Amino acid sequence: AQKITQTQPGMFVQEKEAVTLDCTYDTSDQSYGLFWYKQPSSGEMIFLIYQGSYDEQNATEGRYSLNFQKARKSANLVISASQLGDSAMYFCAMREGSGGSNYKLTFGKGTLLTVNP
Amino acid sequence: DSGVTQTPKHLITATGQRVTLRCSPRSGDLSVYWYQQSLDQGLQFLIQYYNGEERAKGNILERFSAQQFPDLHSELNLSSLELGDSALYFCASSVGGGTYTQYFGPGTRLTVL
Numbered sequence: 547a548q549k550i551t552q553t554q555p556g557m558f559v560q561e562k563e564a565v566t567l568d569c570t571y572d573t574s575d576q577s578y579g580l581f582w583y584k585q586p587s588s589g590e591m592i593f594l595i596y597q598g599s600y601d602e603q604n605a606t607e608g609r610y611s612l613n614f615q616k617a618r619k620s621a622n623l624v625i626s627a628s629q630l631g632d633s634a635m636y637f638c639a640m641r642e643g644s645g646g647s648n649y650k651l652t653f654g655k656g657t658l659l660t661v662n663p
Numbered sequence: 664d665s666g667v668t669q670t671p672k673h674l675i676t677a678t679g680q681r682v683t684l685r686c687s688p689r690s691g692d693l694s695v696y697w698y699q700q701s702l703d704q705g706l707q708f709l710i711q712y713y714n715g716e717e718r719a720k721g722n723i724l725e726r727f728s729a730q731q732f733p734d735l736h737s738e739l740n741l742s743s744l745e746l747g748d749s750a751l752y753f754c755a756s757s758v759g760g761g762t763y764t765q766y767f768g769p770g771t772r773l774t775v776l
Contacts, residue, residue, distance in 0.1 A: 581764070581765075583767070589751060589769065589770050589772070590665075590767065590768075590769045590770065591753060591755075591767035591770070592665070592767075593665070593764055593765075593766055593767070596764055637706065639706075649694075649711070649719070649757075650696065650708035650711060650719060650721055651696075651698075651706075651708065651755075651765060652708070653705060653706040653707075655705050656705070
């Protein structure tokens with residue numbers, strides 16, 4: 547079973563509108579972390595936002611917010627007031643466990659967001 | 664700019680050859696991770712080092728090896744290259760090996776002809 551599922555291969559949004567990118571995850575760990583990264587066409591991976599499993603408040607970073615619904619195991623990224631520069635591939639990732647030494651990230655397949663003028 | 668540097672940016676080589684990818688983590692980061700991004704496999708974790716010691720292995724082929732040096736830079740060695748090894752290889756670093764955010768370098772795009 548996939549640990550991170552991003553069901554939207556592609557999304558379109560008008561400039562200045564808000565958009566939600568979906569992410570569901572699967573883990574049996576109590577302690578885990580959820581991340582969103584942005585990959586523009588130039589290829590680099592840019593960290594956007596982090597949510598810990600014990601965090602009670604949804605994470606926010608500027609125009610990015612993470613809609614964390616623990617019971618539903620979802621961690622959707624909300625981008626407000628979209629800009630043309632937001633056009634990119636967006637990856638949801640999970641880090642499992644609080645003990646041991648393996649803190650690898652498991653990534654979803656990504657959502658390609660296109661912002662239209 | 665994440666502060667993680669990777670060289671070279673692009674690498675074109677032939678099947679059967681060996682290459683070395685280099686990564687310098689952000690200042691103060693002790694942990695280095697290597698990931699491979701390919702069209703068919705997506706982003707996959709290869710290996711993690713923490714302060715010079717190997718901490719975890721993912722889907723890393725036996726033809727691949729890595730190390731982290733005392734100055735904390737890391738190298739990923741890929742040998743007996745095959746066409747299927749063509750991919751974007753990322754290095755990421757974090758302060759520790761635990762609950763810290765991983766910051767990615769710009770990647771090395773490897774093309775095997």
